[in-house]
Amino acid sequence: MSDRVEPLPDVFAIKLAGTGGLDVLQIREMEIPGPASDEVIIKVAAAGVNRGDVKQRMGDYPMAKDFPWGLGLEVSGWVTDVGSSVTEFGPGDAVCALLVGGGYATHCSAPAAQCVPVPKGCNIIDAAALPEVFCTVWMALVEQVGIQPGQSLLIHGGTSGIGTAAIQIAKSLGMTVIATAGTQEKLAVCLDLGADRAINYRTQDFVEKVLEYTGGQGVDVILDMVGGSYLERNLDCLAQRGTICAIASDENPKSEFSTRKVMLKRAKITGCTLRHRSVAEKCKILADLESRIWPLFEMGHIRPVVGARFALEDAAAAHEALEAGNTIGKILLTTSSAEPTLVGRTGQHVKP
Template identity: 45%
Template structure:
């Protein structure tokens, strides 16, 4: 089968089309014939040599796919050959086929195109596990999303708004701000021309927000604390702005706030299974009703994975970037 490997870490040109043996399912796994794979910032970090696959996972990129089950392990129940599915992966999605634990596989949502569905698993699992399962965002509370026009951000805005929260989102241009507001944000904030702390204080009458979903970190973290309401929670899921930060501990304590740093694919398998089961129960109905939808930026052929990574690194995308495999 074809797989996009990274023989030597580097720029987008480091992604190489290779021929590898097809995977064989383990006892609790299924093998998926991949229709499409999502492109994520984590894939870029892996290509650069900064974010290797966890032990036992394929060493090439790809954290989410859609496709068709072509074989199952002996202990697998509830999934059959021929089923259209999506899957959350620890790696290996940039390939014709991938083996994955059956507990990380969900049926393709009704009404969603097979290719477009590839953009759901990573973003939805990230948002649901962090904003709702960990931070416990409730109806009537407020959420601030950094990177609102990204794949994760676009899902976070829609999901929180659909479940009764007021959402604010930062983005880097008037076009992206309008995009966030079209998705359901009560107020988009252009971080190039506005201070999100000032905007949040104005919009909330000085109260602040209950939850922050932070993909930036760096110097944003201290400002997140300023924008936080009493009892607020900051979920840090990426560090595009840098991995070091200085914060006012007194201010955090005064607000009885919490800062949580998390990753998804490094969690124990049982935790990831629980997240996907919760996604199926709580989020899939919203997707099938149309209340939440995957937002497509662009689709590239798998052979052009380097061009897809360039698009990701440009930060010009609105929503998900996908690789078409079949």
Template identity: 50%
Template sequence: MRYINLPEYGGPEVMQLAEGEKPLPAAGEVLIEVKAAGVNRPDVFQRMGLYPPPPGASPILGLEVAGKIVALGEGVARWRVGDEVCALANGGGYAEFCTVPAGQCLPVPEGLSLVDAAALPETFFTVWSNVFDRAGLRAGESLLVHGGSSGIGTTAIQLAANLGAQVFATAGSDEKCAACEKLGADKAVNYKSQDFVEVLREATDGRGVDVILDMVGGDYVDRNIQLAARDGRIVNIAFLQGSRVRVDMLPVMLKRLTLTGSTLRPQSAEAKAAIARSLEQKAWPLLAAGKIRPQISATFPLEQVAEAHRLMESNSHIGKIVLTL
């Protein structure tokens, strides 16, 4: 099979198109003939040597794929050869074939192409497990999504808005803010020209925000604490501006805040399968009904993976970047 090899860590140029042996599915796994693979920020970090794959995972980049099942491992009951699925991979997505635990596969939602479907797993699994499972966002509450124009952001805005929450977002340009509001955000704040704490305090009549999803870190940690409502929950899923911070913890105690976070990739197959079941029950009907749509910023053929990573690192995209095979 063709795949993207990473012979050394570095910039986008270190990735090379190579040929190797097709993997075989182990017990409980399926083999997918990949037609499209999502590009995500963890792929960039892995390429740079900052996010090594967990033990036993494929060293090949790529955490989400869509395609056709071509082989079944022992004990796989639900899926059949020929089924079209999208899947959260533990690695190995930048390739013509990828093995995935069967429980991490989901059917391609009705009306979506395989390119659309490849843009779903990483962001939907991440948003659901952090915003709804971990932070417990409920209808009638408010959510602030930092990085609202990212793949994670566009997913979180749509899911929360469709499930009855008031949604706010931050983004780095007026164009990106307009895109967030078009997707369902009640208000998006251009963080380059406005103070999101001040703007959103006013927008909530001083109450603050119930749940904050943050991938920025740095000084946003303290600002999130300032903005959070009583009994608020702040969830960190990345630290693009650094994870070492100094904060005043007194407001955490006085407002009874919960500070939490998670990473998805190291979690067990059982935990990921549970998230998949929740998504199929709660989110997949919204996709099939057209109420939520994956936002595809750009597609690149597999051999142009370097260009895809350069676009990711430019932060100029809105939504997802997808490789096609």
């Protein structure tokens, strides 16, 4: 898309012209939508790029027929219009929003219940890196597993968007964290974010190292985004009465494992997904994050981790970078209206 010669429309979205390779990502002029009674309209500063977007582009993401098929699960930006029943936001408010689609655009609509103010002191652009991963981690670890202070947690993919959020949330809730990553640079990032230990899964046996670090006891909780062959190995380094929570299956959605190990360890294997949750459920997750995690941004205890930014019209290059797997943290698409301004203590930033 970076080779485009003709001028971009003032208002446009990245649409799918089918499923398949990068060429199905197409720029399409659009009209600014009007809000439903419970919605806000957002002038997008940035949109997060997620593996769910890549899988959807490739036709490998199961979705209900009534779900919107536009790409983009999260955005940050400024409210420009609100529906008749919306009272919590007004024009000029800086928000980040959790979507079921449509974020790859200069403007989008979102249920007001799925919007939260950009954390005070946070970059308005980088705030687009927060909704999807922070909601996913909170849903998995807090709601699904019910983690407790003092427990130990193994996070696979510690420098992914999910991984960087999981390390920071888990540490803020008093857990001991072990993370895996594939390079020395990525191991250093995990430790810098607060992980107590970091394991290079390319050169070390993570089962062996986890057991070494835990005195042979194993970890209480494992957050797994890999699936496939990892499930059996996760059981090997899980503590008695431990829990494995699957939130993705990037290696393979099918796994073979020993039920005997599950029985002997009295293990729990669970999982969850965010996109198909109801608006009310997402609202509850966002409210919990705003009250318990958002203040930590202002204090500097938690930060968004962004590895790369691309112009919205260069969505294909962003997908290519995500598939290559070399970035640390989130990849964002930014619009021409985006400026890297900080949200002040009023929680507002009005675009001229």
